[in-house]
Amino acid sequence: MTTTVCRAASVALTGLEGTAIMVETAVSQQLPGMAIIGLPDTALAEAKLRVRTATAQVGLPLSDRFLTINLSPASLPKHGSGFDLAIALSALAASKHLPPHQLPGVAHLGELGLDGGLRRPAGLLPAVVAARSLGFDRVMVPASSGAEAALVPGIEVIAVPDLVSAVAWYRGELDAAALPGAAETALPPDEAPLDMSDIVGQPEAVEALVVAAAGRHHLSLLGPPGAGKTLLASRLPTILPDLTSDESLTASSISALGGVPLTRLVRRPPFEAPHHTASAVSIIGGGDSGGVRPGAITRACHGVLFLDEAPEFPRTVLDALRQPLESGRIEIHRARLRTVLPARVQLVLASNPCPCGNAGSPDTAQDCRCSPSTRVKYLQRISGPLNDRIDLRLTVRRVASVLQHESGTSGPSSIELRRRIAEARARAAERLRNTPWTVNSEVPGTWLRGRDARLTRADTSVLDRALARGSLTLRGYDRVLRVAWTIADLAGNRRPGRSEVARALVLRGGDAR
Structure with a gap:
């Protein structure tokens, strides 16, 4: 006799890296029970008690046979309670409470309460980001976390308050209203903002x-x-x-x-x-x-x-x-x-x-x-x-101390300086538009000393002397060049000259003579 295997998808996080997890449930002709295999940790192994109790509480009892639940790939350790929703839906599908064909195409993230309610798992936002990068078009999350999941563009969010609603959605009995866009709540202003x-x-x-x-x-x-x-x-x-x-x-x-x-x-x-x-x-x-x-x-x-x-x-x-x-x-x-x-x-x-x-x-x-x-x-x-x-x-x-009592000599504000910095970064980004870098600190020395960005020997003579004396390493040489390009961007110059290079060397703590 062939046993039907029902599958539901979820996501396992290792740091910010996500791995697609397929929760597989099969019913075998044994005494009632449930086993979760696939290297679960303690919180995940306890899911069998949460799932069986919650499904009974909401009137969706599981099969009176033995349920084997495998978390694939089995060689990857799994942590936390965020797999509860996928385990419960996979087990309910194996128990003939909902059609199983849509479950593998939706990433399920949620912790299950004993009353059937759904709670936010730790790391929900990076898990949704990982689900999108893994190719999922939909993600099912607790209703309390729907707005957080909707912050991630490019993926449809199905927010359900409890297990009954999740089952109803798969049965076609619930039309989950489209969530609004990623509306962001404004933070209250600081009492004393730094400037x-x-x-x-x-x-x-x-x-x-x-x-x-x-x-x-x-x-x-x-x-x-x-x-x-x-x-x-x-x-x-x-x-x-x-x-x-x-x-x-x-x-x-x-x-x-x-x-x-x-x-x-x-x-x-x-x-x-x-x-x-x-x-x-x-x-x-x-x-x-x-x-x-x-x-x-x-x-x-x-x-x-x-x-x-x-x-x-x-x-x-x-x-x-x-x-x-x-x-x-x-x-x-x-x-x-x-x-x-x-x-x-x-x-x-x-x-x-x-x-x-x-x-x-x-x-x-x-x-x-x-x-x-x-x-x-x-x-x-x-x-x-x-x-x-x-x-x-x-x-x-x-x-x-005399400077502390002068009036009307306050320095530039953060907003003014931020505008200058944004303009300088825009110049750098335009120069680097066909490269994988966006700011000067990311540019490698091979590019700075290459054909397109190489400065004249007259402009870099002060650096060449410092390198020859041993007061500057080649890494330091490249870092001075990066700072020189930044100084030129702030000044609105197309390329740094001798003065920008000398100033960059002085800012590094070197001798610009």
């Missing part, structure tokens, strides 16, 4: 932030306590342009991994500022049998990762940043887990010149109490390879 005009007496630092924002360059701030390093770094996101559609969807998906439901897409660049006691896993990310946990560098994707008191971070944590700063992604490898998380961030480091903070500061009455060897060891906590990946190195001085 670049809050910065007093640091025009050079503000201009360096503009250059960093326009090209998405990494930045290092060195100065004594109270000089305004943290203030400057916290204002950097306010002058960054809004995220593009793809960047917004990526940032929103990362935010949704935390389990918080979203009512709107993330439009502004995120800002992460972990404490210097943070572990490597909390910064880089990690994973185990319970799933993938993105770190601060992933949560700050397309935004700013700010490490205040950078030399106080463990050396292993700082050095772990070197590879993702180059590749823009984090590869997590564990015994039974491998995934890639996005990590395209703008890094900002803030450091004191020594443990007491007064070394080389003529603007303070306090003398440095640190020995020369202590100062050297303190700054060497930021390794040479990591320091070589920093594009702009700015020394911040304390503001003279």
Whole structure:
């Protein structure tokens, strides 16, 4: 006797990567029962109790024979309760309560309550994004999460409040009303919004932030306590342009991994500022049998990762940043887990010149109490390879007290600077329109030194001398060129010249002679 196998589709997330899961249910001539196979975790293995109780509560009892439920591919570990809806519908189809032919074409995402109601599973938004990329045209989600799922364009959302409604839709008894477009709920305004005009007496630092924002360059701030390093770094996101559609969807998906439901897409660049006691896993990310946990560098994707008191971070944590700063992604490898998380961030480091903070500061009455060897060891906590990946190195001085009392001299606002930066990025995007890059920091050195973008020897002579002296690596050479192109974009110039290259070298902390 041939046993009919009923299938319903779902999506398994490993970080932001999705895999199509086919829930297969077959009825066998054994005593009543249910078994879930295919490497389920504890929460997923408990689905058999939730499904059997919920179906009985809503008047749709399962078959009085043994149900074998397989989660295919069986070799992939599955986590969480988001498969409940697919398991329940597959089991109900095998029990002759609904036609099975449409189930494989719809991705089902939802946790089942004992009363038959549906709840939002963790990571709903990235799961819907993954379902679209896997080729699904429809996704069925709890009604409470319909607006969140509708934020993803290009996929039809079927929002049902409970299991009875889901069964009715497949029977053709329920015409699910089309959800409105991805209407976004406006966030209440901040009580005290941050603005670049809050910065007093640091025009050079503000201009360096503009250059960093326009090209998405990494930045290092060195100065004594109270000089305004943290203030400057916290204002950097306010002058960054809004995220593009793809960047917004990526940032929103990362935010949704935390389990918080979203009512709107993330439009502004995120800002992460972990404490210097943070572990490597909390910064880089990690994973185990319970799933993938993105770190601060992933949560700050397309935004700013700010490490205040950078030399106080463990050396292993700082050095772990070197590879993702180059590749823009984090590869997590564990015994039974491998995934890639996005990590395209703008890094900002803030450091004191020594443990007491007064070394080389003529603007303070306090003398440095640190020995020369202590100062050297303190700054060497930021390794040479990591320091070589920093594009702009700015020394911040304390503001003279007289500047704090001047009136009518407020600096440019964040809106004004953001407009300048958006225009500079538009020039870069136009220049790079036939390439896979959009901002200057992404452009490889081979292209910068290639036929189309190569500068004259007269323009790069200062760089060539620095490279010949050994004061600049080839990576540093390319990074100075990227900054020079950004300076030219801000000035509205078609190409950088000798002055832009020299200024870029000075901003990197080199000698422009």
